[in-house]
Amino acid sequence: MDTPAPRVADTLPSSWPTVARAVVLLTALISVLLTSFAWPSVRSHVHDVPIAVAGPPAAVKQVSAALDQRLPGGFAITEVADTSAAERLIRDREVYGAIDVSSGAPQVITASAAGAAVAQTLQGVAVGLGQAQGAGKTSPVRDIVALPADDPRGAGLAAGALPLVMGGLLAALLLTRLVRGIARQVAGALTFAITGGLAVAAILQFWLGSLDGSYLANTGAIALAIAATSLTVIGLESQLGYAGFGLGAVTMMLIGNPLSGTSTAPEMLPGWSGTLGQLLPPGAGGQLLRSTAFFDGHGSTHSVLVLMTWLGFGVALCLAGGLPRRERRLAAGSAENVVAQPSS
Template identity: 70%
Template sequence: MTPRAPLATTSRPSPWPQTAGTVALLTAITSMLLIAFAWPSARSSLHDVPIAVAGPTSAAGQVRAALDQRAPGGFDITEVADTAAAEQLIRDREVYGAIDLSTGSPQVIVASAGSTAVAQTLQSMAAGLAQASQPAAPSGVRDIAALPADDPRGAGLSAGAMPLVMGGLMGAVLLTRLVRGSGRRVTGALGYSICGGLAVAAILQFWFGSLSGNYLANAGAVASTIAATSLTILGLESLLGFAGIGIGAVVMMLVGNPLSGTSTAPEMLPGWSGMLGQLMPPGAGGQLLRSTAFFEGRGIAQAVTVLAAWVALGAVLCLIGGLRARRTAELSSTLTEAVAA
């Protein structure tokens, strides 16, 4: 009986330098993930948060000085004459809240639907002024744009930011793998955005109770966010191949999502990051959804412009990629025919 020969080794173990390099790469990736998601929260503070102060100029000046002393550079204060003017600024999403000194009983007016974190900060600041016996310190709190009773902390709205980005990314990946043709991919992305917007808005509004307002307007806000993300990644993939998907995922998930300010407010993020986040689909989409759900669509101009620009960019990139692929195919066909002749 012939003995069996030992199985041959198909490949040798990787060199130790390669192993060490892989470990270093994984460590760098993990560190970047931590920085991307933890840095905005760890360095969260007040940076020129717009609020209003209603009342006489002398009393407003005293409150301004007291706030500057407690939180230097924390608030961008607009002085108005009365309660109605302050409330209008809040409803138009020009300020997050107001300190009202124009009536006999000073109070804080907040809009927790605009930002729970800012509303809580204003309340704590007012309490601090009262404890310090500051002149005309507010004694009451009134919420004119409250979150729904089923989700008073806005947890569903905050937690929904990541699934929207992931949904746009997964939509782009599946469309590139299952659908051929730039026109069909763009059509598929738009169709998916509409269906996804209707589904996500229905879950948030009718099941979780996290949204108020007009359902179709909320669905439109969600659909716009998904479309901006998926079309941009589709366009990058049409130009750069698989690398385009990686670049799009990094931009949307590791930059856009952490800097969206959805769970706090853009003005509470460190330095320039809040402004940058509002120029990307996750941040613009979050602000648009808050406006449609709780402020009757007021203050949506910037968010709509940003999302429309990303959708247009993605469509143009898809068009360029499709034309290039068609030209390449025609050239290949011509060369094949020439060789066959």
């Protein structure tokens, strides 16, 4: 049998207007990518970062005024009576650090595990407080919840944010393309969330030394983040097809990842973007992992609720997407039975 000759339209080169449209589209895409990833970093600054100031009311007001003069609007201050109260707020993840003037001479208390960038800012505050006391002096700094010695800058935790998002997206892509049946896709996503959580937590904790705390708790935090991402995207794809996958990818990768605040702190992102980031799986997952790894789970309630909401949303979409498919299969089966019945 002769092979049919290719159509002329298939062999002709594309028109120049088609090339121009492709170039315009690619230029727009790279501009969006750059904006989504660079804008939060370039515009990051200290604003409304929660800290505590411990000491007598008069001293607390004096320190608060000095902080507002040094960094206007930089801190949201909680006044406490003594050192133990300030440390309790830090360990409960209600504040990032504290300035303690309860003993007379000021000292700065930090928690680099909560955010290395904020801890560095507070170290700069310690220098300013020391200079106010006298030339060449620096107020002492205590890091009561420090990052691991093997990763004192928290690089592993910051770098792990993107692979977690990509893992959830890749799981959704492969499962929707290779696995038939929405129930099997959901089962595959949940199973991968567990195995992926075990693997990622093992690498970050036992090899790179970037995590402390309970390995199983860290695994659970990572697994919940992966499941929330992958199931949401699978659910969107079941409803909208390729457009749903694109919507999920944009939400998680181009919005959620840059606004997660994992490498700095949500409060350092510009304007409202940090708050938005904590309502999406990448941001909530990063904060949950910090809580399980360094703070015995304190301060994790909001992150767990956000992730469970997204996970439930994804499952609901998957169930809604699976019902029409089941009805079509039942209808097709009924039609086959009718055709197969012999006429009387």
